[in-house]
Amino acid sequence: MAEYTHPEMLVDTEWVAAHLDDPTVRIVESDEDILLYDVGHIANAIKVDWQSELQDQVVRDYVNKDAFGKLIGGKGIGNDHTLVFYGDRNNWWACYALWVFKMYGHQDCRIMNGGRQKWIDEGRPFTTDRPNHAAVTYTASGPGLSIRAFREETLEHSNARKPLIDVRSPGEYSGELTHMADYPQEGALRGGHIPGAKNVPWGQAVAPDGTFKSADELKGLYEDGAGLSSGDEVVAYCRIGERSSHTWFVLTYLLGYPNVRNYDGSWTEWGNLVGVPIEKDV
Structure with a gap:
């Protein structure tokens, strides 16, 4: 470690x-x-x-x-x-x-x-x-709200094309699913993702035994794969903020990113909001 x-x-x-x-x-x-x-x-x-x-x-x-x-x-x-x-x-x-x-x-x-x-x-x-x-x-x-993002802040972040990490499954991200597979009761009216968000499912950060992957593997996942760099201001989100808190922990403490916020309203809020944009891959 x-x-x-x-x-x-x-x-x-x-x-x-x-x-x-x-x-x-x-x-x-x-x-x-x-x-x-x-x-x-x-x-x-x-x-x-x-x-x-x-x-x-x-x-x-x-x-x-x-x-x-x-x-x-x-x-x-x-x-x-x-x-x-x-x-x-x-x-x-x-x-x-x-x-x-x-x-x-x-x-x-x-x-x-x-x-x-x-x-x-x-x-x-x-x-x-x-x-x-x-x-x-x-x-x-x-x-301490420096680690928490609200919907208006997330909208501003998206409009400014700053890095967003959607940690949900590919099906949720693409819009094929409007809810997490095991939680149909916690869905949203619309499927898709916040404009500009990159999809890095949270579970990719852990090894088969449940421990966190090495720092080099994590850098490959988030930096080589999603284009992040350590100086970025990053917002992570999922469905209700639980999976994205895992990614927040990885980016903040394991990789040392100084400015990461968790948007805990996440897709159950964003996917039901009036007047906010979404993107779909389906």
Whole structure:
């Protein structure tokens, strides 16, 4: 992992196994399948439910910083803890949770390389016991919007022909599909992509074992393949911002791009908006 720009943002499963009882560390599981944690999880791991906890249940937005601080402090996470995120689907939702924590100012956030499946593949144990961390006072900051793009900003970005990375499947990008294959309920009225966007499906950034590809492989994917360069101002998007948070993590921390934003409104917003342009390849 040393070849990455910020190798400190990743830990391996061995590191996690050695720090299960470290009082300065909190392990956080965030899954697409919100029932997996109850089936079994890494000892002392704390569940963060992206659907019911991180997102406001009335407004399509995140909980505000006071609610975030109350939520996280209530789980026994303090401002000074080293947080290690992991989850299913090659850490897709783990990266999403990390992105939200970064918006609210948590300093030391890391990803367990390979995620939940690598832990399983190595035969490491799970437990159904929940940790009993005492609640603490957590003070959130922000939100830091330098890593988040909104629809008007994304439209300006597209009109200026600045780099956009669409991390969805080729079928979604082309317009053949109006929704992700497994989520027909989260489709849009129109299929296609934001004008000027290049298609680099998020899953291409990981190796077969779920770990991130090497820095050289990632540069080949995003720079040789999609034409990016490290000084670019980049906006990534997908369907609701979850897959693109994975790409945001790769570009920001593994390749060291200083100006990457995640458009979390993504295609469920853009594909239903009145008055914005789209492109199709079908």
